[in-house]
Amino acid sequence: MGAKRRSILATLAFLMLMGIAVYFRLWAIHYNLSADDTRIIRQQFDTANREAMDESAEWRLRYDEEVDRTKKCLQELQVFQMSSQKEQDASHINHKLAILQKENAVLFERLETLKRELEEERLRCTSRYMK
Template sequence: MMGARRRCILATLAFLMLMGIAVYFRLWAIHYNLSSDDTQLLRQQFDIANREAMDESAEWRLRYDQEVDRTKKCLQELQVFQESSQKGQDASDINHKLAILQKENAVLLERLETLKRELEEERLKCSS
């Protein structure tokens, strides 16, 4: 009786071990399928994140290019303003020089008139 009982226990133990191994392999297979699905999911998420990063990079590049264009336009306007300001200063300098030259011209015209009068006086002296 003791031998039969021992065999029954060993058979039950062997059966339970086989069932445990079967359950273990089943769980391992499920985990493997989930892992491969996770790998595919991770790959898809990486691709999505990569596309989003590329889009964001393109957006920032566009903003940079727009800012560079705006800066160039501002610099050109500043340069035009500086040139016109310089022309304004040149114009005021020219007006000042013109006023000086007009005064000098008036002085020279007066001097010319006096010289003409002196010349006429000398002619009159010579002819008399």
């Protein structure tokens, strides 16, 4: 029994050594793959980062172009509003002028009426003194 026991222990020790060797071999393969994976992941990260930076720059360019276009539109709108305001002022002035001309005509007629009345009163006064 002693020889059989030694044989079993030797076989068990050999199998344990072989298991440990296989484990270390698998660990080394995994480590190499992990190192390669790390390099690949780093490259993918760098690529994604560059793409994100390019996209960010593209969106910034679009934003800047839109801001410029908006500024130009606002300037054109202000110019249009100023010219429109001038036209409104001119039309408002023309309207006021027409109203003032009408009022002037009414006042002129009133003045003529008052002059006639004054002349009539003078004639009455002079005709009284002559009688």
